[in-house]
Amino acid sequence: MMAGLRYFKTIHVFHVLLYCVLFGSVAMHAVPKDNKLLLFLLDGFRWDYFDRQEINLPGFRRMMREGARAEYLLPDFPSLSYPNYYSIMTGLHCEDHGMVGNYMFDTKHNESFLIGVNRDQYHAYWWDDGEPLWVTAEKQGKRSYFYSWPGCEVTIRGVDPTYCKKYPMLSYPKLKDMQAAIAEGLELFSNGSADVVGIYVELPDKYGHKYGPSSAKLNQKLEEIDAEMDKLLDELESRDLRDDVNIMIFSDHGMTEVSETRVINITDYVDIEDIRVVLDAGANVYIWPNPGKLDKVYSDLVAMDNPYLTVLKKADIPDRWYYRNHYRTSPILLVAANGWYITTPLLPRFFSYFGSGPMQGTHGFDNNETDMQGIFLATGPDISQNVVVKGFANIHIYQMMCDVLGLTPNQNDGQWDAVAGVLTHKRISSATSVVVNVTMVIVMAVFSLIRLSI
Structure with a gap:
């Protein structure tokens, strides 16, 4: 009689453990898969360029229908490039990540950061107060490829991206560089080499400065960039990648007219x-x-x-x-x-x-000025479709990038309420989910064994 009872208990425990494992497996599979991420930093792309009646932007329009757009993207102060490159990629305000200007002086090291003209800007101490997305990704086993992206050439917190194509110091990235980076990025996604690809596009900023934010020459460049976005969507479909790759497009700041009379x-x-x-x-x-x-x-x-x-x-x-x-x-x-x-x-x-x-144009002013506001646009399997959300600060993007990649984000200043409606879901990262589910399996099994031993 006792032997039969022990046999029954053993079989019952086996069934309980099997149930727990299956339940844990189902819970883990309920977490969305880690998708790929393609990033575009369109320098100086003002929030209202999308709405210009005098130019045709079918590629961006297509992305808006198939994705989510913010009314505007609020830059950090100062509304300059390097501070906002880093606010976007770390989810931190300038006073937290330490990139407080395009030109900086460090009293502790008695050195200056002068973009494009001195080697001191590549010292890690300028950057180590923040953790950019590619460092978070590399730490968690993801592979990151960045093209002309400011800062990717610096070893930050002891970590480099898988690949960094350095910014061309004697020139600036042209349209052909954008085209080459897209082609290479798509191939990396297709062959499974890359998890995140970032492409820096300086053309809107260069033409906004040189000819002004209302100029015909800038409008022409916007149309050329748009054409590449339209081709990109077609290429993703032809490679059967639309269900695997999310695209996020953002700018660091806007642009306003200036003149020698002011x-x-x-x-x-x-x-x-x-x-x-x-x-x-x-x-x-x-x-x-x-x-x-x-x-x-x-x-x-x-x-x-x-x-x-x-x-x-x-x-x-x-x-x-x-x-x-x-x-x-x-x-x-x-x-x-x-x-x-x-x-x-x-x-x-x-x-x-x-x-x-x-x-004819510049930026850097109070970030509350409308002309200083930038863009956020996203499309892909984890992005809501045909949605326009209220404008939000650029510090909130980092957490979303981490989420679609299945990363546990580093500590940041972002808040999920600010970007409600952009993603189709908000999840615990994959690594955390596995820990939670395995722990649940163990706890349930131990609890069942205790009950059976009573």
Whole structure:
């Protein structure tokens, strides 16, 4: 009798364990599969370029019908390239990731970050306060390929992407570079080599600066980019990849008109002997006064009494900019009103393009200015279709990129409520789901054994 009871209990335990394993397996398979991700960073693509009546953008329109679009994408302050490249890819505000300008001075290392002109910008300490998507991906066994993407050539937190095509330092990426990167990326997805591919496209920014955001020459470039997007969708279908690859397109900032008639020249109001470092020109200027000269330099600048210039000590930088609380933020910050341009003793002239005259457009202003807002557009198996969501800040993109790749995101400033409706689902990452389900199996089995032993 006792032997028969033990046999019954053994069979019952086996059935319980089998049930738990099957239940755990079903739960794990309920989690959506890890799909591929193709990223486009369209530098300087303003939020309203999509809606221009004078140009035809069938590729982007097709993506909108088949995907989700934000009304606008809010950049971090300052609305410049490098700060927002990194806010997008880390999900952090500038004061958290430390990329506080296109031009920076680091008082701890006594070095400057000057984009495109010095090697110091590739030192890891400029970048290590944040963890960009490719580092998160590589840490979790995914393979990342980035093309002309600023920062991908830097070893960040000891990690490199699987592949980085460096930005061409003596030029800038042209349309042919975009075309080549798309072709190579699609082949990498087809043969299973890549999980995430990122392509940087500078053309909207270059043409917006050079000819202005309302120019016919910029419109022509937008149509050329659009044509490549239309071809991309066709190629994904021909390769049978539409159900496996998500596309996310975003920009770092917008663009506004400037002219030589709207210039703020601070040269006559400051004594250069009072200043240790002054960097940049245009929408923002950063000043590190010599020891004991902070109040004097500040007072001299305030005395200009220019209604188009805001002069701020670091402590007075608005909370809403999420910019004040990093040691690289300069002791004095100058911010021009939208469309105005600041010149300095070191950069006393309005910027001009050789052979084409004065610059016609720029950015960097208060990120609440409408012209500074960018774009977010996505399509693919994990993206809602024919949806327009409210505008959101670019720090919220990182978590979505991680989600569709099945990654556990690094700590970030993003919030899911801000991007509700973009994805068809929000999930726990694959790795976390496996742990949860295996733990559930073990707990249920142990609980059943305890019951049977009573």
